[in-house]
Amino acid sequence: MSYQGHFRIWRGDVAGGEIQDFTVEVNEGEVVLDIIHRLQATQAGDLAVRWNCKAGKCGSCSAEINGRPRLLCMTRMSTFTEDDTITVTPLRTFPVIRDLVTDVSFNYAKAREIPAFAPPKGVAAGDYRMQQIDVERSQEFRKCIECFLCQDVCHVVRDHEDNKDSFAGPRYLMRIAELDMHPLDEMDRKKQAQDEHGLGYCNITKCCTEVCPEHIKITDNALIPMKERVVDRKFDPLVWLGSKIRRRENV
Amino acid sequence: MDGTARQRAGTDFPGRARVGARTLRTDRWWLQPLVTVAVLGIFIAYTGVRIFMRDYYWVDEYNYLTPLFSPCLSDSCVPGSAHLGTPLPELPFFIPLPFLIFPILAGFRATCYYYRKAYYRSFWLSPPACAVAEPHKAYSGETRFPLIVQNAHRYFFYAASLLLLINSYDVLLAFFPDTGFGFGLGSLLLLVNVTMLWGYSLSCHSCRHITGGRLKHFSKHPLRYKAWTILSKLNARHMQFAWISLVSVMLTDVYILAVSAGWISDLRIIG
Numbered sequence: 001m002s003y004q005g006h007f008r009i010w011r012g013d014v015a016g017g018e019i020q021d022f023t024v025e026v027n028e029g030e031v032v033l034d035i036i037h038r039l040q041a042t043q044a045g046d047l048a049v050r051w052n053c054k055a056g057k058c059g060s061c062s063a064e065i066n067g068r069p070r071l072l073c074m075t076r077m078s079t080f081t082e083d084d085t086i087t088v089t090p091l092r093t094f095p096v097i098r099d100l101v102t103d104v105s106f107n108y109a110k111a112r113e114i115p116a117f118a119p120p121k122g123v124a125a126g127d128y129r130m131q132q133i134d135v136e137r138s139q140e141f142r143k144c145i146e147c148f149l150c151q152d153v154c155h156v157v158r159d160h161e162d163n164k165d166s167f168a169g170p171r172y173l174m175r176i177a178e179l180d181m182h183p184l185d186e187m188d189r190k191k192q193a194q195d196e197h198g199l200g201y202c203n204i205t206k207c208c209t210e211v212c213p214e215h216i217k218i219t220d221n222a223l224i225p226m227k228e229r230v231v232d233r234k235f236d237p238l239v240w241l242g243s244k245i246r247r248r249e250n251v
Numbered sequence: 252m253d254g255t256a257r258q259r260a261g262t263d264f265p266g267r268a269r270v271g272a273r274t275l276r277t278d279r280w281w282l283q284p285l286v287t288v289a290v291l292g293i294f295i296a297y298t299g300v301r302i303f304m305r306d307y308y309w310v311d312e313y314n315y316l317t318p319l320f321s322p323c324l325s326d327s328c329v330p331g332s333a334h335l336g337t338p339l340p341e342l343p344f345f346i347p348l349p350f351l352i353f354p355i356l357a358g359f360r361a362t363c364y365y366y367r368k369a370y371y372r373s374f375w376l377s378p379p380a381c382a383v384a385e386p387h388k389a390y391s392g393e394t395r396f397p398l399i400v401q402n403a404h405r406y407f408f409y410a411a412s413l414l415l416l417i418n419s420y421d422v423l424l425a426f427f428p429d430t431g432f433g434f435g436l437g438s439l440l441l442l443v444n445v446t447m448l449w450g451y452s453l454s455c456h457s458c459r460h461i462t463g464g465r466l467k468h469f470s471k472h473p474l475r476y477k478a479w480t481i482l483s484k485l486n487a488r489h490m491q492f493a494w495i496s497l498v499s500v501m502l503t504d505v506y507i508l509a510v511s512a513g514w515i516s517d518l519r520i521i522g
Binding site: 064 | 261263264266267268269270275276277278284338359364367368371372377378381382383384385387389390391392393394395398399401402403404445455457464465468469470476486487522
């Protein structure tokens with residue numbers, strides 16, 4: 001069954017822009033990205049949108065639909081009524097390039113700031129051995145498709161541009177947690193997380209978890225455990241004393 | 252739109268798409284913070300008044316002691332209510348009887364990872380909801396005083412757990428009044444309340460971390476891994492335990508207050 005849907009799409013670039021109204025055909029089973037493509041094909045041939053897999057796995061088509069960070073390809077039209085007006089804007093945390101396309105290089109810069117996996121010295125890549133139960137906790141974080149919706153929704157940088165220098169964002173704090181929990185990683189990442197990557201800015205309001213299309217429990221399983229690990233290292237005198245007496249760090 | 256107006260819109264910083272609205276969300280995003288303010292506000296107002304009351308926290312006939320006053324430790328406590336003794340002297344009227352335990356209970360909740368989310372969103376609007384711009388011009392999170400004190404949560408957990416052991420003893424006493432085994436609605440309320448409090452404490456993120464979360468090699472600590480696995484399941488329900496235990500503390504206290512004041516009689520089931 002088809003109907004004419006009402007859409008409002010932000011169009012413009014860094015010099016300025018506005019939300020424009022469109023009426024577009026909507027068919028059964030479609031997602032918002034299908035509508036954007038139809039709009040390109042029929043009414044706005046120069047509408048810029050980034051997309052790739054159409055299966056929620058490449059993380060390219062991130063945008064904001066009715067004010068909520070979503071993947072265009074995973075937002076079903078059936079979740080709206082025929083009378084709803086659907087507003088689509090680019091991600092509002094990153095610089096806009098054109099229309100629905102933003103410059104997400106902030107995230108790549110933050111990724112580069114995190115030291116890579118640091119295995120024990122003298123163990124060659126093919127000789128890594130570890131138990132499944134030791135790695136499965138951090139495997140959840142490997143589901144990340146790097147859509148950057150969590151980075152977009154995080155108010156620390158969304159509402160405070162000046163924090164971008166000192167805050168890595170939930171995706172990369174999760175990466176630090178992943179490495180810190182890794183059984184073979186030998187680098188101490190706790191102080192780094194707090195002092196260099198801004199873990200203390202996170203006030204655990206869980207928006208990153210709410211928007212994650214992979215349903216990763218970013219806050220409960222990565223950020224809060226990492227905060228607790230930082231407490232072990234920086235704020236808990238008993239744990240500090242215990243580690244000195246027993247001379248053990250990586251238990 | 253000039254620069255000031257753009258700044259006010261929350262996310263319209265130079266270079267970003269200029270939308271000019273704090274949020275484009277069309278759902279009732281304001282409902283959750285509103286309900287949080289209402290429920291937490293009622294609880295704070297109620298306990299704020301209640302801890303200054305010096306009556307109706309103990310029902311001598313049935314050994315009911317409200318969790319808000321347990322343990323009662325001063326000579327000001329009514330006879331029978333101080334079952335751990337009275338190491339403290341008479342307290343002047345302006346010092347609440349639970350002046351030692353209430354800061355622990357309040358601190359445990361105030362530094363709790365779930366409640367932090369709840370009140371940062373609803374009271375401090377930081378942010379009021381996801382993708383809704385907050386009103387503050389600057390933000391430093393939990394990087395400096397006073398919010399850096401949130402990192403003391405585990406110490407509040409330790410202290411609150413000791414109090415919870417005493418609360419559990421209180422429940423036992425409520426099932427064994429002076430006449431022998433017997434219980435009423437008050438005993439059951441105390442039991443449900445302490446069960447929810449255990450649920451809240453054991454599902455705490457710090458408890459999960461201390462038990463096994465801090466380990467790098469689960470395989471070397473099978474018992475701690477098993478405990479961590481169980482607590483992780485409870486941890487997923489931490490929000491529910493937080494709200495249920497908050498309400499159960501208040502309801503239990505109201506019931507004991509009403510019985511103690513003689514407004515109602517305890518509904519006895521046995522004994």
